[in-house]
Amino acid sequence: MPEDILVDIKKDYVLSKLRDNERIDGRKFDEFRKVEIKTGIIEKAEGSALVKLGNTQVLVGIKMQPGEPFPDTPDKGIIIVNAELVPLASPTFEPGPPDEISIELARVVDRGIRESEAVDLSKLCIEAGKNVWMVFVDIHALDDDGNLLDASAIASIAALMNTKVPASRFGLGGDFELPINDVPISVTSLVVGDKFLVDPSRDELSIGNTTLTVTVDRDDNIVAMQKSGDYLLSESLLDQIVEASIRVSRKIRENLLSQVSKC
Amino acid sequence: MPEDILVDIKKDYVLSKLRDNERIDGRKFDEFRKVEIKTGIIEKAEGSALVKLGNTQVLVGIKMQPGEPFPDTPDKGIIIVNAELVPLASPTFEPGPPDEISIELARVVDRGIRESEAVDLSKLCIEAGKNVWMVFVDIHALDDDGNLLDASAIASIAALMNTKVPASRFGLGGDFELPINDVPISVTSLVVGDKFLVDPSRDELSIGNTTLTVTVDRDDNIVAMQKSGDYLLSESLLDQIVEASIRVSRKIRENLLSQVSKC
Amino acid sequence: MPEDILVDIKKDYVLSKLRDNERIDGRKFDEFRKVEIKTGIIEKAEGSALVKLGNTQVLVGIKMQPGEPFPDTPDKGIIIVNAELVPLASPTFEPGPPDEISIELARVVDRGIRESEAVDLSKLCIEAGKNVWMVFVDIHALDDDGNLLDASAIASIAALMNTKVPASRFGLGGDFELPINDVPISVTSLVVGDKFLVDPSRDELSIGNTTLTVTVDRDDNIVAMQKSGDYLLSESLLDQIVEASIRVSRKIRENLLSQVSKC
Amino acid sequence: MSRPDKFIIDGKRLDGRLPDQLRPIKIEVDVLKRADGSCYIEMGKNKVVAAVYGPREAFPRHIQDPSKVVVRYRYNMAPFSVEERKRPGPDRRSIEISKVSKEAFEAVIMKELFPRSVVDIFVEVLQADAGSRTACINAASVALVDAGIPMKGMLTSVAVAKVDGVLVLDPMKEEDNFGEADMPFAFLIRGGKIESVALLQMDGRMTRTEIKEALNLAKKGAMEIYNLQREAIMKQFVEGGEENA
């Protein structure tokens, strides 16, 4: 009950600020929180990255192993994205198999990587039709202070950029760097009436999980979109969000590349 | 609560009619509802049939693929019957893995097909001990207005009669019709005191799920029986139901064969 | 509620007796209940033993089949210990997958067998790296009158001593006796303040599941220990329990060997 | 196991029995301490144990019935009870057997006496042979008496099979696996007489006439089993009384 009252108070505060065209933490409407990226912190993983997006923290680890290719892509590696919203990260997460929220998160991150062709899967074939590299991208939420999705997407591509293919461990020649072709950036906006707030914090999300995620590749193409939440989106707002997402994605990508020396 | 009252009223009505030796919908005690069968409606399946039994509707689809035979029947194909009582079909069905009701239904249908040797499994061997055809019979309930079991059994055999073995898709020669030897018919009766009502409707079942199912092959042999529900059955009633089931099964089979051109 | 009151009364009784340095059933503090062992009672199993420890009853059955070895022990057989605390054995057990109690029980029994090297796994290799004997030790609780763990451990080793490797059934030569090198004995004590009661009965356990299990091999080595329950153990008590466990284990082993003619 | 050429030679079955003869049966009552009632039965190579708990408070609450007791029945096979190790947990076969067995007992337990309560019947198959469901029902029936649960009568179960065209009582494994039909029954026996059928299943191929004959053969077998159930209960009653004296 007190929890509910707190949410209501936060909500009122966010909305009243919005009426003055302000965000509660003073950010501009299209401004991300500070992004900090540390890669390679899990030595046992093939690649890893810890991303802090304000107080939101996500750790992504990459494990690789040989496996059978999909029948329709016999000469291509396989990427599997999985997200665990463990109860450590938020009082609202519960132990157990992935729920609809973590499944949606993993699938949207997956689409950004897949559709931007960020990983060159054709270079992950060991023996066509028989054996290819499987890349497991495991998203492990640590602290949910809002917008876990963008933090997960950034951590995933950063971890992939940090990945060495462990060929020698499997007697398959020398290790080599995972071939990366693109750096997709996902930009999530909270939609409130006719306004939108990029990279919403948890306090801002107290008004509802009504978001639009737009993932952009390095050529300003949109590679994935996901409207999430029970709201109606106007056409004009959709275009504004797409425009802003492209703009914001460039900054985030630049920031990411400055912190992750690669590509 | 109002639901309970409704059930009680229906129950009283069914029982009062019964005292006058009448059924609430005017049917004779050994009379099936109208049976309508449409086959081949799911083009992507190897075979399919939609059966309407009054307002009860069941869709059965057949999928086939090569697989390993059972060790004790190395030269015979395999039939797997599975039933999903999806919540679309009734307010009392819940999402989730099969419960005891859907398992019983699938197993009784399975026994009818298996024991009548309706499908000639010896003609479904690809390579003895290694590779045989697996026939998946998937029962998908659409509308439960009573006696899903008989509707499912009819739809299953009708779908099997409609099935083409997809040999060419698996590079195993030309497609051929699934070899059918018999047309088992299941006849379910609702037992009420010393009376029994063939093919009970949902309204009739408001007095309890106290049924006896008798499955009959084309030579009037009984190939499967299942007493279901918490009641005591007298010897004489048992024989009466067996006798009636044989009689009724002939009509249903004739009806089925007239609608499904085969066998 | 009445159940709770009964537990409280039992607890008070156990504690008041303890103040007089007595156990409610008159046993000495380091005295086991009577152990009765019957082996070979499940003819279909490769080995079996029913153990009665007072009124506690456990049945263990051994099944064996060839399977792939672990990569790090390519020339050794595999032992898998599994415990089912079926609801038949106690009003507090529930149907469903193993809970933390049955998992702990199985793992502690497993460690005793494994660390004492009771079964000579090197003699269970069929073809190194490819095929070895898998030994399934299935613990089936029948009646829980306290200390299921020790009863299970005794029944497990007794059943293993009773086991014939079913080589002929798999066309792998003649059957032979499972090679047994040691007879580990687990001794569980209930810790109450600065005292401990060996082989606690269910009534004694009404004061809490605060136990220490010490498993001893035939050379008086400790091969496994497990503190279980939310209590604090003093150093001196720890040593006393270890000492007593070694002493008691010799008697139990002797008793076991006298009932199971082998090793 | 492979199919025998003939099931009946010189009027005798593979294990030497006559067609209308039961396998050896052994019944022990009150074999478990924790359960409110229990029974161990051997029927051929079947070894099963049944426990009854209740009437006790039904939990979770929403399963309670304000007008009568809820009956639960769990048929479970030990992993080592069969030739090839069975993975623990219920499979489709166990779930179906549990359902029809539960319904048989629901039909004979005086349910109205214990509203809002539950009676739990747990049967464990320690070693499985043909007819384990019938052995379990016989054990559960005795366990219910041992637990003092009021019933309309005794529930007694036996199967009939058809082999080489002949109906045989209480089939063994070969007859069950390779026979032409299998038909398990459970009967309500009251006042020493079979009153009605509480459980009935069948698969195979039988004529209407054969079904009637099978019923009669089953009734004969059930009466013999019933007498053994009665005897075991009596013995327990007398000995239990002595122990308590």
Added chain:
Amino acid sequence: MSRPDKFIIDGKRLDGRLPDQLRPIKIEVDVLKRADGSCYIEMGKNKVVAAVYGPREAFPRHIQDPSKVVVRYRYNMAPFSVEERKRPGPDRRSIEISKVSKEAFEAVIMKELFPRSVVDIFVEVLQADAGSRTACINAASVALVDAGIPMKGMLTSVAVAKVDGVLVLDPMKEEDNFGEADMPFAFLIRGGKIESVALLQMDGRMTRTEIKEALNLAKKGAMEIYNLQREAIMKQFVEGGEENA
């Protein structure tokens, strides 16, 4: 299925359609007796059926919302609906589709009218083709009208794909599998006009300009589907009236 060399030849798609042309659509209302509302739709080779139950009491209690109705949506594929048999039960894809579809309906149902209740929307894909989620939303929308659930308007869904650099309406399987982008929409249509977007997903590669064009193409398609939905409801209304007369 393998990738075609070209998707558009002489301005026509592989199945002969123009880029802005829908697949054939068939809509039947009130096809199930048990459900409070139902609808069957064929859209290309998709065959889907939707059922609506409710508003009814929400159970278990803790899911109840004292201020509004709870909406549940279950997208489920029949095992035989796809080329290779699908194992029964929800997979990750079904769970995501169910989530975004539910949210689209939550945005248009008058939720405040039925506090503490639940509206269940069940859609079964009997045969799957490209765009099964859009077919399901269209069916569910009609089923909700059939069930008399008050909504702000009709929800109508269609996808746009990009193949050979051209945007095409209502993609077929080849366009979906091998195309450059896929973008499903659902619109709220009120008073005969498209008001806003209730569902939006995208994967592939599109420029900002293409997204605007895709939206316009989808709107054109949605209006056509909307007219068919309206027609089917009207027909049912008239015929249903006749039947009841």
Added chain:
Amino acid sequence: MSRPDKFIIDGKRLDGRLPDQLRPIKIEVDVLKRADGSCYIEMGKNKVVAAVYGPREAFPRHIQDPSKVVVRYRYNMAPFSVEERKRPGPDRRSIEISKVSKEAFEAVIMKELFPRSVVDIFVEVLQADAGSRTACINAASVALVDAGIPMKGMLTSVAVAKVDGVLVLDPMKEEDNFGEADMPFAFLIRGGKIESVALLQMDGRMTRTEIKEALNLAKKGAMEIYNLQREAIMKQFVEGGEENA
């Protein structure tokens, strides 16, 4: 990894440590915002993070205890924490570790202060090395202090192994995998002194005398870890105070 020929050469272990020497330890307090208390620990190559939530209302209700707080403990390994990717979700090992760790904390938390409530302790193994359960307990202990949960003292955990017949403190992976015994402890430390044993497990082969020696070696190691735990808490207390000033 294969078995080394010798574990101790010239009195030194494979990683250069003396037998009674700990691996390097790093402790950070209050590393998470959402949790009520948190701690990150590195202990050798172990990297673990612990979070504490509570005391909060116990849900579902039936787990509430009217006389004391309920303690839950969840040890979980990230899929990428080990050489070969671990499937998400609890396995038998994790469940056992969670049980004995929970019981250790139940023995030291002042449970009576918060009836009907729950304290949740979640530990995530981000990278696993030998002794991950001990690292997790040490982190959880600090996180409980950070969350302000009253305890009888600090819980500090360390293991002892036996290799080449020698007892070694805080074993590394090779010593754990191929050693002759492994024995994890957790101690209650109050007023700077070890009071009693809260967690104790052992597998391998040890004499009674060795067990006593192992205990003493573990106590020495625990005191060192305890001082690091204290230091980290103090630092946080001072810095946290500064931050808030």
